Each structure stands twice: as structure tokens, then as C-alpha cells.
Amino acid sequence: MQLNITNETSLLQTVVIGQPYSIGKQPKLDEAYDAKSYQSIKDKIYPSESKIVNEMLCLEKILKKYGVEVLQPKILKEYNQVFARDVAFVIDDKIIISNMIADREEEQEAYEEIFKSINFKNIYNLPKKANVEGGDIVLTDEVVFCGVYKGSDFSQIKTARTNAYAIEYLKELYPNKIFKELQLKKNDKDPRKGVLHLDCTFMPIGKNKAILYKESFANEEDYHFLVDYFGIENIFELTENEVFYINSNVFSISPKVVISEEKFIRLNQFLENEWNFKVEKIPYYEISKMGGLLRCSTLPLIRKK
Ligand SMILES: NC(=[NH2+])NCCC[C@H](N)C(=O)O
Numbered sequence: 319m320q321l322n323i324t325n326e327t328s329l330l331q332t333v334v335i336g337q338p339y340s341i342g343k344q345p346k347l348d349e350a351y352d353a354k355s356y357q358s359i360k361d362k363i364y365p366s367e368s369k370i371v372n373e374m375l376c377l378e379k380i381l382k383k384y385g386v387e388v389l390q391p392k393i394l395k396e397y398n399q400v401f402a403r404d405v406a407f408v409i410d411d412k413i414i415i416s417n418m419i420a421d422r423e424e425e426q427e428a429y430e431e432i433f434k435s436i437n438f439k440n441i442y443n444l445p446k447k448a449n450v451e452g453g454d455i456v457l458t459d460e461v462v463f464c465g466v467y468k469g470s471d472f473s474q475i476k477t478a479r480t481n482a483y484a485i486e487y488l489k490e491l492y493p494n495k496i497f498k499e500l501q502l503k504k505n506d507k508d509p510r511k512g513v514l515h516l517d518c519t520f521m522p523i524g525k526n527k528a529i530l531y532k533e534s535f536a537n538e539e540d541y542h543f544l545v546d547y548f549g550i551e552n553i554f555e556l557t558e559n560e561v562f563y564i565n566s567n568v569f570s571i572s573p574k575v576v577i578s579e580e581k582f583i584r585l586n587q588f589l590e591n592e593w594n595f596k597v598e599k600i601p602y603y604e605i606s607k608m609g610g611l612l613r614c615s616t617l618p619l620i621r622k623k
Contacts, residue, residue: 319435321619323408325459326522327570328621332387334402334432336615338374341367342396351421351476352609353509354564365604370400376600377577377615384571389619391428399425401610402617403517404479406433407452409462409492412440413619416451419479436619442491448484453515453614455480458522461496461547462488465516467504477504477514498543501536509562509609517613519556520544521566525573527552527593529585531561554588563603567611571598577612579603 319332344364350356358364381388391399405425406415413436415426433441444450449472454465464485467478482499489497502519505512512534513519519534528548532555535541545553556565565585568578578586580599589595602611 319619321408321411321413321436321440322623323457323618323621324410325457325621326613327524327573328623329572330381330384330386330570330618330621332389332618332620333381334389334391334429334617334619335374335377335381336402337391337393337399337428338367338371339393340396341370341398341400349421351419351506352514353477353505353507353512354514354607354609356507357509358607363607365607369604373600373602373605374400374615377602377612380577380598380600381571384575386571389432391425392431394424394428397424398422398608399428400605400608401453401614403610403614404451404453404515405429406617407455408617408619409455409457409488409495412442412491414442414444414450414488414491417444417446417449417484418451419449419476421476444484444487447481448487449479449481450484450488451479451515452617453479453517453610456516456520456522461498462492463498463500463516463520464488465502465513465520466499468501469504475504476506477512479515500540500544503534503536510558513561514609515614517567518564518610519561519566521568521613522548523568523570523576523589524593524595527554529554529556529566529568531556531558531566533558534561554585556585560585564606564609564611567606567613569612569616579606579611
């Protein structure tokens with residue numbers, strides 16, 4: 319398989335989606351490793367496996383309707399494997415295997431068969447000290463945007479997943495790319511006070527547009543950098559409530575077609591009426607209670623050049 323991913327939106331050809339089966343028991347409050355899951359467990363609304371299965375079947379169906387090849391990891395017994403995005407990520411023709419949070423490490427073994435179909439010369443492992451998950455890596459053709467947490471308490475914060483060392487390492491792998499670090503606010507218990515991954519707060523769509531939420535960035539300059547990069551007229555700014563429901567985490571099949579959650583009313587209408595996107599709306603609310611949405615459930619391998 320010849321990998322090719324240089325941005326978030328070119329015509330999708332092959333994608334891995336997560337696995338909804340054998341999700342295991344509902345985690346206890348002290349087992350949660352992100353703030354949304356923490357809240358859902360606390361509020362007793364954490365989703366059941368059957369609801370997760372239904373939503374992921376809707377995602378699979380839409381992808382297939384557009385002729386996308388859909389792969390899935392093998393099912394591990396009683397292990398949450400919904401969020402394929404974080405396990406690894408493709409930049410250009412290489413796949414980087416993430417160094418994930420320990421609570422999720424086992425997910426990677428389920429990808430063995432998929433990784434076998436990729437030339438081993440294009441598979442990269444990172445040094446142990448380099449922490450990174452795919453949700454923090456967001457691409458445009460020119461720039462690799464990296465969500466990062468730089469506090470000295472990194473190892474104590476479960477929602478801190480990508481460190482500066484990983485980004486330094488990636489820069490050496492891709493000497494011709496521009497890297498832009500975006501420091502994110504973190505909070506393990508309150509999803510309104512921090513953000514898990516960069517894709518939970520920022521996402522390019524179409525050819526030159528983006529969705530984002532200002533307050534997730536620890537440095538206001540990073541927000542201004544994004545606004546200048548895309549141009550203010552090409553930005554859809556989320557409200558606090560919209561980012562809570564992870565409205566940024568839509569998934570593009572092409573520069574014109576976006577898969578979104580059916581309840582993202584203001585966003586969906588704007589995309590359709592103001593920016594002329596085709597928005598495929600599916601139910602994904604139950605999955606969002608575990609801290610991720612559509613982009614988080616996908617790991618694209620090939621987009622058309
Ligand atoms: N790319 C993403 N935003 N993934 C969301 C992952 C959510 C998952 N509960 C975690 O904490 O790891």
C-alpha cells in the first residue's frame with residue numbers, strides 16, 4: 319500500500335476506522351483518562367456498546383457510499399478501540415506509530431495486519447521520550463500543526479498527550495515541512511477548562527477554511543496565527559458550548575463533502591448555506607461522550623494526490 323496524506327480534506331481513498339465491539343466494562347471514575355469521559359461517568363450517561371456500534375455503523379455506511387475503502391483493526395477483548403486516530407498518523411508516504419498514553423497502549427497490537435500491508439521502510443517508531451497521539455497532528459499541504467503541552471507536570475496530566483520532544487523528532491523526519499506548535503489548555507476533569515487533542519478544537523475543511531475555538535489555546539498568539547493563516551473570512555469560530563460537544567471534530571471525505579454530527583445545527587447550516595459544502599449528517603453523540611468524535615474515529619491512509 320502506498321500511503322499518501324498531506325492534508326485533512328483531499329479525496330479520501332483508504333481509511334481505518336476504530337472498532338466498536340468488545341468495548342469492555344464502563345470505566346470507573348478514577349479510570350477515566352479524559353475529561354469528557356470523566357464527566358459522562360460522573361453524570362451516569364456513559365454510552366453502552368450497542369449505541370457505540372450503531373453510530374460507528376452509520377459512519378462506515380457513509381464512507382462506503384462514497385466508495386472509500388474501509389479497514390478496521392482486529393477486535394481486542396474488552397478494550398476501547400473506537401478512536402483509531404491516535405494510534406498512528408500518516409504524513410506524506412510515512413506512517414508514524416504514536417507513543418500513546420499507557421491506558422491506551424494495547425490498541426496498537428490490533429493494527430498489525432494493517433501495518434503489514436505497508437512497506438516497512440515507511441513505518442516509523444519514535445524514541446520512548448517522544449509522546450505523541452494522532453489527534454494532536456493536523457495537516458495542511460504547507461504546515462504540520464501540532465497540539466502540545468509543555469508544562470513540567472506533563473506526566474501527571476492524562477489529557478497531555480504530545481510533548482515538545484516528539485515535535486522536535488518529527489521535524490527531523492520532515493525537514494521540508496513547516497511545523498507550527500499550538501499549546502493547548504489542559505484539564506483532566508472539566509472539559510470546559512481544557513482540551514484533549516488539537517482536533518477537539520481546530521480542524522481545516524475545504525480547500526482553505528477552518529473551524530476553531532479561541533479559548534482552547536494557551537497562548538492567544540496561536541489563535542491569531544491560525545486566523546491570519548486562513549483569513550478571518552475563512553474561519554468558523556465555535557462557542558464554548560459547541561466545543562464542549564466537539565463540533566470541530568468533523569471528518570472530510572473531500573474538499574466538498576464533510577461528515578458531521580446531526581445535532582451540530584449552527585455549524586451544519588453554515589457549512590451548507592454559506593460555504594456550499596455537502597454535509598453528511600450522522601448520529602455520533604453517544605461516542606462524543608467518550609471525548610472524541612468523527613475525526614478521532616478515523617485514521618486515513620490514502621487521499622488522492
Ligand atoms: N483524536 C482524538 N481527539 N481522540 C479522542 C480520544 C478520546 C479517548 N477517550 C482518549 O482519552 O484518548
